[in-house]
Amino acid sequence: MTYRTISITNLNRLFEYIIESKDLFAPKEREDQPGFYRFDRILKPDEITLSYGTTTIPPKAFFFPPEETLFTFSLSDEGAKLNPELEEAPFVLAGVHPCDLAAIEALDLALGQPPADHRWLFNRRRAVIIGVDCTPDEYCFCGSVNTLNSRNPADLFLTPVSGGYLVEIPTARGLELLSSVETFEAGPEHLEEAETRRKEKTAQLTAAFNRTSADIAGVLESGGFGDIWKELASRCYSCGSCNLVCPTCFCFHTDDRFELNLTSGHRFRSWDSCQFLEFALVTGGHNFRGLRRNRVRHRWRCKFLHLYKEFGRVFCTGCGRCSRACTADINMADVINRLVHESENHSETRPGKEG
Amino acid sequence: MNKQIQESDFPNPEGHWELYWLPHQAMVRRTRRLASRIKLLKLEMSTKAAFSYFPGQFIQLSVFGYGEAPISICSSPENSNVFELCIRDAGNLTHAAHDLEPGDRAGVRGPFGHGFPMNQLKGKNILVIAGGIGIAPLRSLIQTTMANPGDYGGISVFYGAKKPADLLFIDELENLNAEDRLNLSTIVDEPDRQWPGRTGVVTDPLHEFKIGDPENTAAVIAGPPVMYRFVLMKLLEKEIPEDQIYFTLERRFECGMGKCGHCRLDDVYVCRDGPVFSYSDLRDRREFNEIKQDED
Ligand SMILES: Cc1cc2nc3c(=O)[nH]c(=O)nc-3n(C[C@H](O)[C@H](O)[C@H](O)COP(=O)(O)OP(=O)(O)OC[C@H]3O[C@@H](n4cnc5c(N)ncnc54)[C@H](O)[C@@H]3O)c2cc1C
Ligand code: SF4
Ligand code: SF4
Ligand code: FES
Numbered sequence: 328m329t330y331r332t333i334s335i336t337n338l339n340r341l342f343e344y345i346i347e348s349k350d351l352f353a354p355k356e357r358e359d360q361p362g363f364y365r366f367d368r369i370l371k372p373d374e375i376t377l378s379y380g381t382t383t384i385p386p387k388a389f390f391f392p393p394e395e396t397l398f399t400f401s402l403s404d405e406g407a408k409l410n411p412e413l414e415e416a417p418f419v420l421a422g423v424h425p426c427d428l429a430a431i432e433a434l435d436l437a438l439g440q441p442p443a444d445h446r447w448l449f450n451r452r453r454a455v456i457i458g459v460d461c462t463p464d465e466y467c468f469c470g471s472v473n474t475l476n477s478r479n480p481a482d483l484f485l486t487p488v489s490g491g492y493l494v495e496i497p498t499a500r501g502l503e504l505l506s507s508v509e510t511f512e513a514g515p516e517h518l519e520e521a522e523t524r525r526k527e528k529t530a531q532l533t534a535a536f537n538r539t540s541a542d543i544a545g546v547l548e549s550g551g552f553g554d555i556w557k558e559l560a561s562r563c564y565s566c567g568s569c570n571l572v573c574p575t576c577f578c579f580h581t582d583d584r585f586e587l588n589l590t591s592g593h594r595f596r597s598w599d600s601c602q603f604l605e606f607a608l609v610t611g612g613h614n615f616r617g618l619r620r621n622r623v624r625h626r627w628r629c630k631f632l633h634l635y636k637e638f639g640r641v642f643c644t645g646c647g648r649c650s651r652a653c654t655a656d657i658n659m660a661d662v663i664n665r666l667v668h669e670s671e672n673h674s675e676t677r678p679g680k681e682g
Numbered sequence: 683m684n685k686q687i688q689e690s691d692f693p694n695p696e697g698h699w700e701l702y703w704l705p706h707q708a709m710v711r712r713t714r715r716l717a718s719r720i721k722l723l724k725l726e727m728s729t730k731a732a733f734s735y736f737p738g739q740f741i742q743l744s745v746f747g748y749g750e751a752p753i754s755i756c757s758s759p760e761n762s763n764v765f766e767l768c769i770r771d772a773g774n775l776t777h778a779a780h781d782l783e784p785g786d787r788a789g790v791r792g793p794f795g796h797g798f799p800m801n802q803l804k805g806k807n808i809l810v811i812a813g814g815i816g817i818a819p820l821r822s823l824i825q826t827t828m829a830n831p832g833d834y835g836g837i838s839v840f841y842g843a844k845k846p847a848d849l850l851f852i853d854e855l856e857n858l859n860a861e862d863r864l865n866l867s868t869i870v871d872e873p874d875r876q877w878p879g880r881t882g883v884v885t886d887p888l889h890e891f892k893i894g895d896p897e898n899t900a901a902v903i904a905g906p907p908v909m910y911r912f913v914l915m916k917l918l919e920k921e922i923p924e925d926q927i928y929f930t931l932e933r934r935f936e937c938g939m940g941k942c943g944h945c946r947l948d949d950v951y952v953c954r955d956g957p958v959f960s961y962s963d964l965r966d967r968r969e970f971n972e973i974k975q976d977e978d
Contacts, residue, residue, distance in 0.1 A: 397703065398704060400746045400747075402746060402747075406707045406728070406787040407705075407707065407746045407787065407789065409704055409705070411700070411703070411704060438941070440940075442699070442701075442702040442703075442939050442940075442941075443699065444941055445699035445703060550968070577941070577943065578942055578943030578944065579936070579937075579941075579942050579943070580936060580942070580944075581749070581750065581936050581937065581942070582749050583744075583746060583747050583748060583749045583750075584747075585747045589747070592746065592747050594744075594746075594749075594750075596942075599942070599943070599944075601943065601946075606934070606944060607933065607934050607944065607946075608934060609932055609933065609934050610770075610772040610773055610776075611772070611906065613906075613907050613908075613932075615907075615933060615934070615947075615969070616969075621969075621972070625946075628948070629946070632949070633946070633948060633949040636949055637949065
């Protein structure tokens with residue numbers, strides 16, 4: 328890995344250079360909610376805020392939008408003509424935090440697994456990603472899920488140091504992009520400053536799991552958490568916000584929509600939530616996850632057990648979005664710690680494998 | 683510190699994604715009403731590419747503008763570019779599919795999923811247990827065994843439905859029964875005056891059935907979720923080995939290929955890893971053991 332440094336002025340030049348030929352998306356303060364940020368299309372570099380708090384909508388939206396057309400169709404006597412409408416234009420996504428980089432990496436596994444989700448892959452291939460180091464808040468627990476210093480799949484990664492940023496250059500695409508502006512070789516003092524910053528960041532984390540993320544799978548597998556799921560279900564509204572803001576959730580719903588002429592239309596997919604009552608409902612009225620406590624349980628088992636077994640990593644990056652979004656104050660790290668506590672302290676009295 | 687991600691780490695997005703993600707055209711060749719809300723559709727793929735499938739696999743059927751739904755292929759794979767679907771009008775897509783006429787076109791993705799383990803069934807006596815429209819995937823299996831009679835032992839079909847009129851494909855099943863090519867037991871819940879047969883549930887004839895050699899017997903089951911538990915208890919009572927009892931499971935499917943998450947049963951995707959599973963595969967999976975109807 329090569330390290331360079333870049334001044335604020337040159338970084339802004341880099342952004343200007345990008346804007347000249349491509350779409351640039353980066354964190355921008357929300358006009359409707361000052362103090363909150365979202366990834367948005369950037370027209371001028373000064374619209375960007377690189378020291379921002381976690382966005383509500385995760386950056387996965389640029390590769391897997393909240394709603395997208397899978398194909399358009401037009402009907403005639405010869406049948407249907409389908410057009411998959413794939414975007415080709417390259418873009419740059421800047422200002423992605425380590426946890427959100429880890430989420431994109433996780434989705435590369437889940438969606439890239441054959442038969443690959445070509446829309447995800449096409450979109451991933453057209454993007455250059457610039458990461459940036461963050462400042463955690465009281466909801467973040469990246470220290471517990473190995474994402475504190477994630478870099479993949481960033482092409483460039485920025486850490487604030489005096490006079491500008493330290494730039495890590497993990498990929499050839501990153502190097503190529505960076506070569507358009509002036510940068511300097513990083514000295515040991517810059518690397519040290521960045522290291523100190525990372526230590527401070529780690530010290531700032533307040534939320535944490537009481538066990539390693541790998542242990543959580545075993546905890547969930549052992550079961551016997553009926554009372555915890557029941558208690559959470561008594562508070563949960565099944566609103567689905569926790570899934571909809573999650574950077575690693577990838578469940579979707581598909582349906583068709585006609586244009587008014589009834590001879591053309593499109594099939595779309597949109598983000599879905601396993602917490603919705605209808606998620607596992609089938610014709611005839613049978614609902615395979617009709618009990619709210621089973622839906623709640625599924626969220627934890629899916630992320631920390633099933634997907635862990637399948638891909639060797641938990642599908643939670645510690646971003647804290649679900650905890651921030653939950654109107655019932657259901658907190659991801661707290662729930663994990665309750666499960667751990669329950670499994671350590673009540674193993675004899677717990678009822679079999681249920682729950 | 684970090685592995686560098688390379689372009690070559692990506693599966694090739696230009697690969698054969700259309701095969702999975704875009705419906706292919708199929709022409710409706712024939713339609714036939716089988717029961718008040720059930721129709722049989724014969725489709726022919728318009729694409730040149732070979733379309734081959736195994737009994738127990740399903741396709742994702744599209745009627746553009748009305749969506750998509752998983753439907754089992756109910757015909758024998760012997761002539762695979764032409765195949766049959768047995769569809770119950772149960773909602774948007776299935777209702778639109780009932781309006782299709784010969785000459786109309788529909789969209790087909792697939793075939794998807796793992797069907798019945800025809801190789802493991804070879805040489806075995808097979809108990810085919812169907813409830814209602816569950817006969818659809820099993821008809822494909824029955825036809826396959828009929829076309830290759832030397833490969834399998836005796837075939838016994840236990841078929842239960844709500845009303846006599848809901849027993850599908852009854853003529854062909856009775857013909858095969860009359861020719862002694864299989865052994866058919868039918869039973870209905872709500873008989874009418876003309877019904878000459880038995881009244882009750884599908885486990886009744888199964889209970890009476892004498893199984894000489896359970897080790898050499900396999901059971902395949904398709905029907906409504908509530909039927910599974912009772913049938914399973916009966917089969918275990920009769921000492922059929924757990925890994926020779928096969929279910930085809932229903933779940934909500936949207937993508938049919940392990941992506942959308944709707945069909946998850948613990949750590950498996952029913953669409954991708956099933957829909958046919960052996961009981962030994964399902965036994966320890968929590969979400970299989972808790973088939974409950976309540977909502978809250
Ligand atoms: C592997 C497999 C094989 C199958 N094989 C066959 C077959 O061979 N033949 C056959 O007829 N069927 C088969 N089915 C069942 C078939 O897929 C369903 O009947 C079909 O998906 C219904 O789709 P639809 O668009 O017609 O109904 P929809 O309009 O989607 O809904 C029908 C019913 O589902 C419920 N529902 C659906 N979506 C919602 C929602 N968002 N909110 C609330 N309620 C909702 C409602 O109860 C509604 O009445 C199979 C299913 C599977 C999984
Ligand atoms: S955000 Fe909270 S209330 Fe809403 S579904 Fe998730 S856990 Fe339940
Ligand atoms: S589960 Fe919650 S904390 Fe974990 S990645 Fe998803 S939104 Fe972030
Ligand atoms: S139907 Fe989409 S994952 Fe199984």
